[in-house]
Amino acid sequence: MTERRKSAGLPDKRRAIVAGALTLFARDGYTRAGLDAIAAEAGVSNRTIYNHFSDKAELFQTVMQESTQRVADTMVDIIDRHLSKVADLETDLVDFGLAWLAVLTSDLAPHFALIRQINAEMEHIPPAALALWRETGPGRTRRELAERLRRIAQRGDLAIDDPVRAAGHLMLLISADNLTDRADLHDEDALRAMVTAGVRTFLYGYKR
Amino acid sequence: MTERRKSAGLPDKRRAIVAGALTLFARDGYTRAGLDAIAAEAGVSNRTIYNHFSDKAELFQTVMQESTQRVADTMVDIIDRHLSKVADLETDLVDFGLAWLAVLTSDLAPHFALIRQINAEMEHIPPAALALWRETGPGRTRRELAERLRRIAQRGDLAIDDPVRAAGHLMLLISADNLTDRADLHDEDALRAMVTAGVRTFLYGYKR
């Protein structure tokens, strides 16, 4: 009574396949991740995968799209939750940054390993799929953050002439240590220090 | 009369192999890059590769080390050339940033594709090799930049209490657009605008 199954596959099997594929694609990359291993991870027969997806490339694209959607939703939610009403700007930005970084170690962590895979195999991915990912993933998140910064600046606290660029700066500064060498994402104190330093650089840099 | 060949292989063949391997590892990644293709790219027999390297993993490690060394040398040289004697801080930092970014599109470009591969396959690379890379590559470069910033700050222009973190911030801000979405690295004007914006954010953020 739920949904008329159109042509192939039960929806829960499909979800299991996509979830298992995300795990293995994230860990091993597109080439290394074998379909037999994905089938085993999903608790599903090898043959069943081809009942839901025409080939490995289509499976990968589906995994990429669904994971991107979910993470972008989470990120936008964090932005809205922390930056809709701003009391003390530095405090709120630091809290926002910590929530932002927490996603990297959450159950959404595999997504970011997947992004590193995409980044590496960029030249082997169809440009259209790449553009779609940029638009629905980092692009959307960045625009959302930019819009929030624009409103905050309008309130008179910051001087931002290019909100999108400023959003990029903030995102980078928040996770600076994490990007350059490897920060310990589980040391709460070091994490807060990193975020605070980044936020302060951002704030002083864009102070009116 | 040059050098006593110790055990195996002529040095020029070896160099050709490493160069060809860099090209293919950078483009296709460790798994996708086949040894036959590498041999063809190097203009060398498949069998000859095994005369110089015991297996694919050792070849990859050699490629990684040599490329890292060369790029780090280049980066340190750029730092020294632009930030030894500072006249106008913003101008000099922008010029430095542009020279820094120019490396990304130089003949050293494959190295950065290789780094993306490393970043993706991190969980499949021996931790010792990873640590060595961080130390001789980005670590060295970052420390060198940090030292320069420390001296500049000492001169009284900036307030930097953690030079290494500041160096990280500067490196990220310089290439901000390039890291978040894809900036056109060949549009000279857009490039200068990106670097200038990053440098200004850095300078205002660390202004004494």
Next chain:
DNA sequence: TAACTTCTACACCGATCGGTGTAACAAACC
């Protein structure tokens, strides 16, 4: 019960890949 859909297990194919063995050839060294 009968018709239909989906899943599973298994065998299988062709291609690729990392790596080896071998024998012939070229060049440097004694």
Next chain:
DNA sequence: GGTTTGTTACACCGATCGGTGTAGAAGTTA
């Protein structure tokens, strides 16, 4: 001239992988 060393071409092995064919089991719908 003879020996040694390195290179090459080629055939080959075992393993893995993407993908298919098939037959039957399991569950759903009428």
